[in-house]
Amino acid sequence: xxxxxxxxxxxxxxxxxxxxxxxxxxxxxxxxxxxxxxxxxxxxxxxxxxxxxxxxxxxxxxxxxxxxxxxxxxxxxxxxxxxxxxxxxxxxxxxxxxxxxxxxxxxxxxxxxxxxxxxxxxxxxxxxxxxxxxxxxxxxxxxxxxxxxxxxxxxxxxxxxxxxxxxxxxxxxxxxxxxxxxxxxxxxxxxxxxxxxxxxxxxxxx
Numbered sequence: 001x002x003x004x005x006x007x008x009x010x011x012x013x014x015x016x017x018x019x020x021x022x023x024x025x026x027x028x029x030x031x032x033x034x035x036x037x038x039x040x041x042x043x044x045x046x047x048x049x050x051x052x053x054x055x056x057x058x059x060x061x062x063x064x065x066x067x068x069x070x071x072x073x074x075x076x077x078x079x080x081x082x083x084x085x086x087x088x089x090x091x092x093x094x095x096x097x098x099x100x101x102x103x104x105x106x107x108x109x110x111x112x113x114x115x116x117x118x119x120x121x122x123x124x125x126x127x128x129x130x131x132x133x134x135x136x137x138x139x140x141x142x143x144x145x146x147x148x149x150x151x152x153x154x155x156x157x158x159x160x161x162x163x164x165x166x167x168x169x170x171x172x173x174x175x176x177x178x179x180x181x182x183x184x185x186x187x188x189x190x191x192x193x194x195x196x197x198x199x200x201x202x203x204x205x206x
Contacts, residue, residue, distance in 0.1 A: 003108065005179065006061035009039045010068040010079035019114050019159040020069060022168050023175050035179070036061070040082050054086045059103050064148075065179065066139070067112040069159070073128070073135045083142065092146045105147030108183055111139060112175070113153065116160035151183040 007027075011020050024037065031037055038057065043049055058064065068075050087093070091103050113132060121127045122135075132155055143150045156162075156171060 003062035003182070004033070004060070005035050005063040005065060006057055007035065007037045007065040007067060007179070008079075008082070009037065010041070010066060010076050010082065011039070012041060012071075012076050012078055014039065014041070017069070019156060019162055019168070019171070020067065023067075023172055026172050027176065027179070030176070041078050044078065044081070049082060049085050051085060051088070054082070055088075055091055055103070058086070058107075061107065063108040063110065063183075065110045065112060069114045070116065070132070070135070075136075075139065087142070087146060102147075107148050108151050109143040109148045110151045110178075110183070111136060111153040112156070112178070114156040114159040117158070119155075119157045122157075149183075154178045 009020070009024060011017055014021050014024075024039075028037065036057065040049070043054070066075070066079060068079055071077070074080075087104075094102055113136070115122070115132060117128065122131050124130070133153070136153070140150045154175065156175075162168065162171070
């Protein structure tokens with residue numbers, strides 16, 4: 001069963017988006033008490049968020065998914081603003097030394113990012129020169145600092161060139177599977193890897 005998930009869309013101009021707007025529109029019919037979608041650009045009223053409301057939704061979720069387009073090698077400013085205003089001491093972390101994280105301890109955090117450029121561009125030999133994982137290290141650090149579990153992300157490369165419906169349908173299939181899939185914790189990943197190694201050894205592969 002899907003964990004109770006909160007998808008936070010951080011797109012400054014969704015109306016002109018093709019990939020993110022299409023994905024959200026196709027996902028909306030699947031929303032339920034276990035999958036809530038919130039567009040944080042719409043939640044920001046008079047340049048401020050309703051902190052109590054945002055924290056309520058976070059507290060009542062087991063998994064938080066950030067979805068956004070890559071903006072100048074980082075997340076859009078609206079997401080940074082949301083984190084600054086919502087991840088407050090006493091809620092997201094403690095200052096007295098008792099608990100580094102508080103309400104967010106043990107929650108899973110996932111990231112869905114659309115990238116205008118190709119995957120090859122985001123390699124050591126590419127035009128950008130660094131990977132998307134490296135560019136988003138600050139988000140991973142923030143999540144782990146507040147006690148969250150950073151899961152493997154979902155990247156959509158070449159979004160600037162995706163126009164055809166067939167392309168969008170194929171991406172949505174993987175996108176939907178990612179959202180409704182169950183994250184395998186690292187310790188279980190290790191256990192699975194060890195079991196596989198023993199199986200391969202027993203078969204005489206090494």
